[in-house]
Amino acid sequence: MISITGLKKTFNAGKPNEVIALQAVDLEIKQGEYLVVIGSNGSGKSTLLNLIAGSMLPTGGSVNIEGNDVSKLAEYQRSKWIARIFQNPLSGTAADLSIIDNFRLAALRTKSKNLIIGKTEQFKQLVKERIAALNMGLENKLDQPIGTLSGGQRQALTLLMSVMDECKILLLDEPTAALDPRSANNVLKIADDLIKQYKLTALLVTHNLRDAAVYGNRIIQMHEGQILKDISGAEKTHIQQNQLFEWFA
């Protein structure tokens, strides 16, 4: 699904404050894989995610999605494959727009936004049903600005928005870092359900080792811009939080 070869990223190249964030990373992510990425601060995990999303362009190497070289494509051009959940719940939604407007835009992620009115009654009904399935009591607040909701509610809705349109890859960039433990749990459960239901290929960057142990079917540890450990299959399923903790020793 995603095939990364020799991916490099250097910030401030040639200057005294040069930082090598990624040094020639090779990574093959198969369809349906739920990859958890852990690593200390500055290990390059966010850079890896940003390079896949296209919000940064690589210094060298390439990113292929379904056989297409997307290394040079801008973020908005990669959106036909990729949906993204940000660390900051405020980034994933447009605060002043109503819930229904946010969903309408999300439903057009892979399509062009034309001069037609797409918020039909039928569309509203569809959104209502999807939101009702979250059991958060938000289905009757469709016309409320999404900014009036809590961070957890917004993050949950952002997840739901990502599957409003055809989605193959879901990038989760520390989606629960700004949430309380209960909301965080809830958001990751919703993500897990959606990934299974829609058979998505997903990538979760997290600092929470408990989440890293519980979720996903493959885990990698990044260190100084390289992949240090890569574990999948049964070994990942049985991995414990304290084992992961020892990786950082």
Place this chain on the structure above:
Amino acid sequence: MDFYITALIQGLCFGGIALGIYLSMKIFNIPDITTDGSYTLGGVVTGSLMTHHQSGFVIALAVIVSGAIAGALTGIIHTKLKINALLAGILVMTALYSVNLTILGRSNLPLLGLPGLFMSINFIADNPNQNALLISLIFVAAITLAIGYMLKTDFGIAMRATGNSEAMVRALGVNTDRMKIIGLAVANALTALSGYLVAQQQGFADISMGIGIVITGLGSVIIGETVINWLQITSVWLSLTLVLAGAIVFQLVLAFTLSIGVDANLLKLVTAAFVLVIVGLPRLTGRAA
């Protein structure tokens, strides 16, 4: 009475600027001061084409296109060269002064006696002032309907989201640079339409007609915004209508100031003070704002 009707017409004529500023400042979150230049551009294009006896339709179209080009230039400078929006606006505004002077050929061009928009249809034959009021009302209503419809469409939702959460909009497949360029083009086309109306209403095009006009737009938007925030309005139509109402209130206040005998030379000072009061009032009275 006629005095206030004229103020009312003027308020409607400035509706284009108000809607333009609303679009750039409130929807796109970009402080755009190309306004001074694009408003004058609208006026001088109108003036020079009227003296060349072009039809009203052609003139309006030329005004829209020229305003849009000015706005798009600011947008391109801002997004492609990554220059601060304020500076980009100032650059284009400054350059437009020479462009405007070249188009006009001199600093002032009287248009009296030429058949313009306000004489095109006679709804109320015996009262030209009321007739002009009706025509400007229809004209501004048509613009508002067009902009309101645009903001309700899928494209419009993407526009509104661009000023709100750029990271999200990019992740949802929108080229935000292109969106901002289009947005500024539309905003300045609206501003130029104000120049089109005002030049015809006052009967001349003048090279300095746009100096400080951005404050008129800002003041109108802020009056509208105050009410929008106060009543927590989310409807697009109502918001646009309130912004227009803001433009009218603004002109009525200025007319009132003149009528109580304030020196016309102090008008800009009064304008600035009035805008300051509107901006400051919500902050002083309620912590909520």
